[in-house]
Amino acid sequence: MSAQIIDGKQVSTEVRERVADEVAEFIAGGGHQPVLATVLVGDDPASHVYVANKLKACKAAGIGSVHHELPAETNQRDLITLVRALGDDDGIDGILVQLPPPDHIDADAVIAAINPAKDVDGLTATNAGLLAGGRPGLVPCTPAGVIELLDHAGTELEGAEAVIVGRSNLVGRPLISLLLGRNATVTAAHSRTRDLPAVCQRADVLVAAVGVPGLLGAEHVKPGATVIDVGINRTDDGLKGDVDFDQVVEVAGAITPVPGGVGPMTIAMLMANTLEAARARSLAKVWG
Ligand code: GUN
Numbered sequence: 001m002s003a004q005i006i007d008g009k010q011v012s013t014e015v016r017e018r019v020a021d022e023v024a025e026f027i028a029g030g031g032h033q034p035v036l037a038t039v040l041v042g043d044d045p046a047s048h049v050y051v052a053n054k055l056k057a058c059k060a061a062g063i064g065s066v067h068h069e070l071p072a073e074t075n076q077r078d079l080i081t082l083v084r085a086l087g088d089d090d091g092i093d094g095i096l097v098q099l100p101p102p103d104h105i106d107a108d109a110v111i112a113a114i115n116p117a118k119d120v121d122g123l124t125a126t127n128a129g130l131l132a133g134g135r136p137g138l139v140p141c142t143p144a145g146v147i148e149l150l151d152h153a154g155t156e157l158e159g160a161e162a163v164i165v166g167r168s169n170l171v172g173r174p175l176i177s178l179l180l181g182r183n184a185t186v187t188a189a190h191s192r193t194r195d196l197p198a199v200c201q202r203a204d205v206l207v208a209a210v211g212v213p214g215l216l217g218a219e220h221v222k223p224g225a226t227v228i229d230v231g232i233n234r235t236d237d238g239l240k241g242d243v244d245f246d247q248v249v250e251v252a253g254a255i256t257p258v259p260g261g262v263g264p265m266t267i268a269m270l271m272a273n274t275l276e277a278a279r280a281r282s283l284a285k286v287w288g
Contacts, residue, residue, distance in 0.1 A: 003254050004253065006153045006226075008265050011264075011265065011268075012267070016267075019061050023063060033063070035093050036063055036064070036093065036120065037068065037094065039098065040068070042102045044100075047098045055067060057268070066092065084113050086115075087113070087114060093120075094118050112124065116137075117280065117281060119138050120273040122137070123169065128174070131177045139174065142170060145262055146178075149262065156204075157179065160185065160205055163186075163189055163202060164188050165189045167188055172209050204226065212231070213235050213241070216248065217243075217248065218251045223251055226255075227248055229258050229262065243255070
C-alpha cells in the first residue's frame with residue numbers, strides 16, 4: 001500500500017498563519033513589531049531566491065525586515081562588523097546571515113559574531129549548547145520544521161526508534177537533541193556507518209539529511225515507517241531528495257515529498273523564531 005504523503009506546503013501555511021495571528025496579538029498587547037535582518041553576501045542565485053522568499057514571508061506575517069546585500073568581494077572583517085552592529089541595534093530582533101558565504105569567508109567566525117538573543121537560525125554556540133543540554137533557546141529552523149511535520153503526521157515519538165542519516169550542524173546534530181527531547185531512541189548514522197541499510201531498517205522514524213540524491217531506497221525502510229527527506233539536490237532531472245521516493249512510497253507508512261515536504265517548513269519556522277526572539281527581548285527589557 002502507498003504511504004501517506006506529508007504535505008509540507010499545507011503545514012507551513014498553517015504555521016505561518018498561526019505566527020501572523022500571534023504577531024498581531026503581540027502588537028495589540030503593547031509589543032513592538034518584530035524585525036528580521038537578513039544579510040546576503042555574493043551572487044549565488046539560489047541564495048538570492050531563498051532570501052527573497054524569507055522577506056516575502058516576513059511581510060505576510062506582519063514581521064518587519066531589513067535586508068543587507070553585500071558584494072561577493074566583501075571581506076570577513078566588514079561582514080563581522082555589520083553582524084555585530086545588528087546585534088547591538090535595538091530595532092532588530094532576528095539576524096539571518098544566508099549560508100554558505102563566499103569561499104574566502106569563514107562561516108563559523110561570522111556565526112560567532114551573531115548576538116545569541118537574535119540568532120533565529122539557532123547556529124551560535126550558545127543556542128547549540130542550550131539545545132544539546134535540553135534547555136530553552138532558539139532552535140535551527142529546518143530541524144524544528146521536521147518535528148512539526150512529524151507531529152502533523154501523528155507519528156509517535158515517545159520510545160520510537162529514530163535514525164537520522166547525516167550529522168550537519170544545520171540539521172542532523174540539532175535533530176538528535178530535538179528527538180531525544182521527545183524521548184525517542186536516537187541513532188545518528190553518517191558516511192562511515194557500517195551496514196547503513198541494517199541501521200535504517202530499525203527506524204520507526206527515518207530522517208535523511210545528507211545531500212546525496214536517492215541514497216535511501218526500499219531496502220533502508222522498515223514497512224510502515226515515517227520517512228522525512230531533508231535533501232534538496234539539484235540534478236539534471238530537477239530537484240531530488242535523499243530518498244528514492246518512488247521506491248520508498250510503497251514501503252513507508254508516511255513520507256515527505258521533494259519538493260513540497262521539509263523545504264517550505266524552514267521559512268515558516270524562521271518566522272516563528274523571529275517572533276519568539278522579539279517576545280524574549282521584550283520580556284528581558286521589562287525584567288532585566
Ligand atoms: N542556507 C541553507 N539553509 C540555510 C538556513 O537554514 N539558514 C541560513 N542562514 N542559511 C541557509
